[in-house]
Amino acid sequence: MAPSHSQSINISPFQAMNSSLPPPPSPSFPDWDEVWYGNIQYLLNISAIGLFCCVFIFFFVKLRSDHRRIPGPAGVAAKLLAVWHATVREIARHCGADAAQFLLIEGGSCALILSIAVFSTFLMLPLNLYAGTAVREDQFSKTTINHIEKGSALLWIHFLFVVIVVFLVHFGISAVEERLKITRFRDGSGNPSDPNASSTAIFTIMVQGIPKTLGADRTQLQEYFQHKYPGKVYRVIVPMDLCALDDLAEELVKVRDDISWLVARMDSRLLVDESEYGESGESFAEGLWGHVVLMWRRVKYLWNQVVARLGFTDEEKLKRLQDLRADLETQLAAYKEGRALGSGVAFVMFKDVYTANKAVQDFRNEKKRRIGKFFSLMELRLERNRWKVERAPLATDIYWNHLGSTKLSLKLRRVAVNTCLLLLLLFCSSPLAVISAMKSAGRLSMQRQWIMHRCGWPGCRARAGLQV
Structure with a gap:
């Protein structure tokens, strides 16, 4: 006990x-048995939604921007066939090297994924479904390698499948890389050219981070490169702040439209006042309605007096807009006369390819050994420690309207775009x-x-x- x-x-x-x-x-969950192989139905629904969005954007956005009226089925089919049969040369000539490279990468990736999907669907999926004997409660796990028992000889088939996937990926990436070479350099007509051909891009380097005050006077920058590479510099090009120029032109157009609208509004208001009053300045309204109109006019008169004292009348607004228009036109004239600020970017053209390659390599080596280095007075004026030197892209592949954008705006744009892409990849993939x-x-x-x-x-x- x-x-x-x-x-x-x-x-x-x-x-x-x-x-x-x-x-x-x-x-x-009670509805778990109704789900077809786990959560694959969600993947199918998301794919269908993505397909619908792409088709909707193509028909109601792209076609409407290209044509006033949406073409019929024959026109759409002809457009799609023309795009399908377009060569890399034609795409590069009409849309630039970026578009040709993008389509090559997308097409190669699509072909690679489709080839892997064929093997996965017709070989690995039936193998996992019907040859697996492992006990799994999750129906989706029955479609994966988890459904096959440990130590089974069928795992060698998965190993061979991985080898095939690695071979296909290596072959696909090599083929895409080989086709990308022809879009790297092009001549003035947009035709693909050999890297050793006479293209201005292979003789040019791009320097970012120079002071914007060098836009009007590039003498110091030219003297610096002439001293560093004597007899090898062909030309130094310092473009203006084209981003600010684009914003300036848009603002000037907007101000001119506001002035036209305000003048038309003032004229229409004068016509309304003349219609309400006679030539002697008296109203023709009588009775109760006449008293209401009279009270309304008194309220309007008091309101106009308050607005006039605060300086918010149409005349004051018109004066401010005219002053702003004069200021914007003065700034625009500075661009026309070549006195505007630079974009902080310079293009240095050399007389031979060897010097261009050597310049890029020299600046990269100096950037690695920056600690303990003393700069001369000219280099300090040119803000040499902030430079970023690389090979210049083709002129047709540069977004000129972005030249002059601040680093903060570029970083914010890059962070926003990459964040959206990351979220899309996280959920959609x-x-x-x-x-x-x-x-x-x-x-x-x-x-x-x-x-x-x-x-x-x-x-x-x-x-x-x-x-x-």
């Missing part, structure tokens, strides 16, 4: 409570992982609520009440 008595004493209240509680609810994680979090929340509900201790109930 003593041992049994000691055993009954050693039973903790937690064990007694757990023995009396029913088992936790099953984490499975791996939606199953996101949805599975959300369901797992839901199961954990249900388990915790069940434990808090069944727990009889005051501390547990208090924590459960706080969470609720």
